[in-house]
Every structure is written in structure tokens, then in C-alpha cells.
Amino acid sequence: MTANVPEVFGSLVFNQKTMKDRLPKETFKALKKTLDDGAPLPLDVANVVAHAMKEWAIEKGATHYTHWFQPLTGITAEKHDSFINPQDDGTVIMSFSGKELVKGEPDASSFPSGGHRATFEARGYTVWDPTSYPFIKEHTLCIPTAFCSYTGEALDKKTPLLRSMEALDKQAKRILKLFGKEVSHVATTVGPEQEYFIVDHKLYSERKDLRMTGRTLFGAKPSKGQEMDDQYFAALNPRIVEYMEDLNDTLWKYGVLSKTEHNEVAPAQHEMAPIFSTTNLSVDQNQLTMEVMKKVAKRHGLECLLHEKPFAGLNGSGKHNNWSMSTNEGENLLEPGKTPESNAQFLLFLTAILKAVDENQDLLRISVASAGNDHRLGANEAPPAIISVYLGDELYAVLEAIKDGKPYTSDKNEKMTIGVDVLPSIPKDSTDRNRTSPFAFTGNKFEFRSVGSSLSIAGPNTTLDAIVADVLKIFADELEGASDFEKALNALIAREVKAHWRIVFNGNGYDESWKVEAKKRGLLELKTTPDAVEHYLDAKNVKLFTELGVYTKQEMESHYEIKLEKYAQVLNIEVNTMLEMISKDILPAAYKYISAVSKTVSELKSVVPGAKASAETKVLSELDVLVDELSEKAELLEKAHEKAEKAGSALAVAKAYADTVKPAMEEARAVADKIEPLLGEEYKPFPSYEDLLFRV
Ligand code: ADP
Ligand code: MG
16 A cells, blocks of 8 residues: 555656756756746757656656657557667767657558558657656656657547547637637646456466457356446455556556446446546546556456456446546636636537537447447447437426526526526536436536447547537637627527537437437437447538648548458457357367266166166257257357458458357357356366456
8 A cells, every 4th residue: 555645656657747847947948948837948959858857757766768658559568778878989879869869760660551551651759748747667757758750641530539629729719718718728638537357367368268258258147246236336355456546546647537437337346547638648647547557466366358348148347438628727618607607608618519419429339339349339227229319308408498598597496597697517427327328528528438348448538529629610710700708608509509409418318219309300320339339430520520620631541441441350250259159168168068868878777777867868868969059159250250251341351240140150159158058067167257256
């Protein structure tokens, strides 16, 4: 247990405090200008910063540095270089120049770049993002960087995110100016709540599916699941307590504001929530958090599963992406105000979000699309694949009144005129009741709940920032030209709320009737990743991203290919693993058991000639049928798999996987899961669900 958290917190981070302590005053001032206003960092300043950073890193035991970046694979990449610099006399000195700090040149060719290998080929470069602090990880100074090709295309997830934040900054400032506010910066803020499962490492290592795919491809239902609800917020088991303590210590050293920890609903499932920060820092820290979660687990003989659906029949894991916008003066733009003017400003931003979400349901769904997350969305324990907005009762009533042009009647039956009277304060706790909504207003922020637990949050936040920036731009264009601002503002809000009212849904998102209702409203239900990604290159989407300068068309074309290819790759690995487990683990285990029971029967009959052995015979004949059925299903799966691989375009292949291979996998699994409980304990092919979930 850490004795002194404030002392340890951020001790491995070259944060502003360390910068201030270690840099000459002038250098710190120049760097601060870059941090605050995004001004470019002059090389002479970079040299001084690099030197101080190296001295600090060496004191902390670092010998190497790396430009730490986020290629489109969704994980982070690093290539380590040591600080050593050979001298003429055969010795070395430890050096690190401003040039090395600011720019690196990893080989780009082995990272996915979609269909544009010709232009995306060979070399890219990484550039330090000074707004995200360098940190030390295992003897290496990690420098958070963006990754671009020499022709300027983004090869990573950070570059577009920074571009989207810039777009939002620009448009939000135009809106604030209309309300008489001049601020120097508006940034989005994110607090990602991270769910995960913990299982025993030894049991994990005995399951090929967990090792190869991160999820169980087989497994009969355990005799106890999550129906008792006795795990949620229950006292933690001692091994988990030790894990969480170590996790917190490690995260704190990295300056991650790990705040809340608790059990989740499913057995073996837990959550860590950090305190929110600026989006690009949150993204970096969430990537680091996922890495640390896995590493720390191994130190404790445990394994951390970040897959969205490690266990069928139990809740999956998500990442609740709490999102808002804030000025450099600390004003949260989604905080309902205390005066009619600030209410109006809040309502305008809120309306912009409604419009953005309604018009870009497809982009939001695409931003969270992955093979893993498809198991979760719409599986009755996570938001449905349909995107809608939850507002809570009070805000719903306020907007409804605006839409209908009526005065708002509060809970207490007070009538108030919007724009004249102060809106009722919206109590935070009353807004968070609906856990079934993919996009819920929770008092002073929105919570985007569709994000999968293993996904980088860069993509979803790039999309969110971009779609909101796009609408703010349209609103600013209209309002800047208005002769009577107040009148124009009220008209705009009423008009847009009315136009996008269909996206507001306060009901139960898990209910089957919502699907019918949503269809009636014309909302999209994009069930699978290929169904969603198919819309990525629609003219509307290309226009939105390219006009804001968030993605180029070429970058989007690459993402389209990469998303589909990745989906097919994941399923390809799952099928191969499944077929191997059937032929090498499950069928042989069944044969062994059949043989043992058969032997028992013949031995029994030789001793007791009239013995019926009906129980034994029953098991044998059941297994006989199931074993045949499983081989048959495996053959069908193999055929569907072969056919899918030859389907043609990336979209056709992905669709074939979704529409024919996945159902064939489910059928094979269903048979295997009937075999498992029939086998004697010592004949089990691998640790069961019960072992994995209840033996930590
Ligand atoms: P819960 O959802 O469990 O009730 P909170 O609402 O307090 O918990 O916070 C959930 C997450 O939302 C935390 O990570 C918190 O830091 C984050 N959060 C709070 N305010 C903001 C904000 N303005 N912008 C982004 N995230 C925020
Ligand atoms: Mg929450």
C-alpha cells in the first residue's frame, strides 16, 4: 500500500510541475506557450527541454527513450533507442537532443494503412504532442507522439483526435463569442470508466481460446451466473484487493487519476474509473491504463481480460466515455446555468449535440464497431446498436416545452418561460437512472456507453468532437448573421429540437419494443460491424470529416479497409481456434470418456451378466449423437469459413463472416456446450466457466 499518495502521484511523469522545477524560467515560459496555445516549439527551446528531460529520466533509472504512438491497430507502439552516444575515446555519454525529442522516424511500412500502401509506404515520422506528458515505463522515457506519413496523412489515432479537438475549439469559441465571451481555448474533456474481468493465470493459460482470441469460444453455463446480483459492490476478494492496490499504485505513478474501483455485476468483473481530463490526455492515459492492467495482473498470477464479451451469458465489458466541453477558464459548457442567459447558452450546446447525434447515428455506431463489441451491443446488458439520447425527465420536459412553444411546467407545477425565467436546477442523481441508453445526459456531461472495453477511445472521441464541431459551425454561421440575436437563438433552438426530437428516448433501450419504435422513427439499427462500416464512406460523412479537416478522404478510405479487414481477421482467428479446439480438445475428451464408460459397462456385464447399465448406456448414446453432430457442425463451419475468405471485396468478406460464419460458429458451440457437462470432471477438455469465474 502506498504510504504517501501525493508524493508518489505522477512521480514517473515529466509533468508541468517537474518542467517548472527543472527548466530555466525562459524555457518553461516558451514551453508553456506551446502547451497553452499550441504554438510550435522552437528547436533551441526543444534542446533545453530534451536535456532536462533526459537528466530527469536517467535519475529515475531510464536508459532508453521511445516515441510512444498509437497506430491504427488500436494499441500503442514504441521503438526504443538508448541515450548512449559513442565518443572517440571508446566511451559513451548519455545524450538526447531537441531534434530527437520533437521528431522520430519509425518504419511505417509494417503498420496498417488500408488500401493506400503506395502512398502510405515506407516512412512516416512521429512528432511530440507536448500537451500529453512524457513518462517513464520500465527504463524507457516514453514521449507521446503523433504519427504521420511524409505526405502528411495521419497514420495514427492521435493526429485526427487533435484535429477534431481543434475544430471543436474553433467553433465553440465562435458560439461563446455570440454570448459575449472571449475565451482563449475550449477543449473537450473525457473520463473513461473501464470495465474488465480478472481470472487466474494458470486456468487462463489452459484455454487456447482465451489465449488466442481473448474470449471463451466454448463453455457450458455455470450452475451459478450473475442472477444473484451478489457481486456488484460486494466486498472484494483478497487477491483482487492486492491487485487493485498494485494497479492504483502503478497508475498513480504514471499520473493517472484512478479514483473509483468496484466489482461489476458479473462474477470476476470489475471497474476502474479515473477522474476526467482533457481528451487527448485521457486517451493516452486510457491506453496506458489498459497496458498496466494486463501487466499488473500477470505480476499477481492473474490475467486481465479486456475483451468486450469474454463469457457468453454474462455481462460484457464496456467503457463509459463521459464527455463534455470546457473553457480554459474552467466553465463546463454542459453545466445548466443559473441565469436565463447561461441557460440559453447551455440549451444551444445541448441542441447542437442532439442534432449532431441524430444526423450522425451511423458515425457514432461506426466509431465503436468491432468484432468484440458486436457481441455486446444489443445483448441486453449493454446499450442497443440503435443510437439514441437520454435526457432525464426534467430536461426532457424543458425541451418538449421548447419544441411545442409552450411554457415549461416544472415538477412543482410552476410555470416558467424559457429564456426569461431560470430553469430548474437539474439534480445530477436523478439523471443517471437509465443505464440502457447509449448516450445519456448525466447532469453536466454526456456518457457515451457504447464504447467497447478494449477499444481505443481515440476514435469515438474524434467522431464526437467532429460531429459536434460540425453543428456548432452551422449554428454559428446562422447566428452570427442574425440582426436580433435573442430572437434568432430562440427560433433556432425550437426549430432544431423539433427537427431532431426522434433521437430523444428516455425509455428502456433493452426492450424489444424499442426496436420497433426506433424503426418507426427512422432511426438506424446497424447490427454488425460490416453493416455499420458500410456507411462510413457515404457522401455526408466524407463531407463532414474533410470539411472540418479531421480526416482526408484518403485517410477515410484507409480506415474503411482497415476496419473491415480487422473484423475479418478477428473472426478468422476465432474460427481457426474453434476448429482446433474441437478436433484437439473437445472430441478427444469425449472419446476418452466414451471409451472409459464403455469399458465400465463391459466390465460390469462380465461380472454381473444381467446388469442393465442403463445410466451408462444413456450417457454413451447421448454422447454418440452429440459427437457426430459436433463433427458435422465443424465441417459446416469449415465450409462457411472457406467460402467467406473467397467472398471478394473487404466488405463482402466481412459480411460473409457476419452473416454465415458467425451463425455456424454459434451452432458448433451449442453442441460442444452440451457435451461438456456430460463428461466426468477429470475428462474435461479445459477449465470450465465455473473454474474461471469462481476460482480466483
Ligand atoms: P458515476 O457515473 O459513477 O455516477 P460520476 O458521474 O461522478 O460517476 O463520474 C463518472 C466519470 O465521469 C468519472 O470518470 C468523472 O471524472 C467523469 N466526469 C465528471 N465530470 C466530467 C466532465 N465535465 N467531463 C468529462 N468527464 C467527466
Ligand atoms: Mg457513470
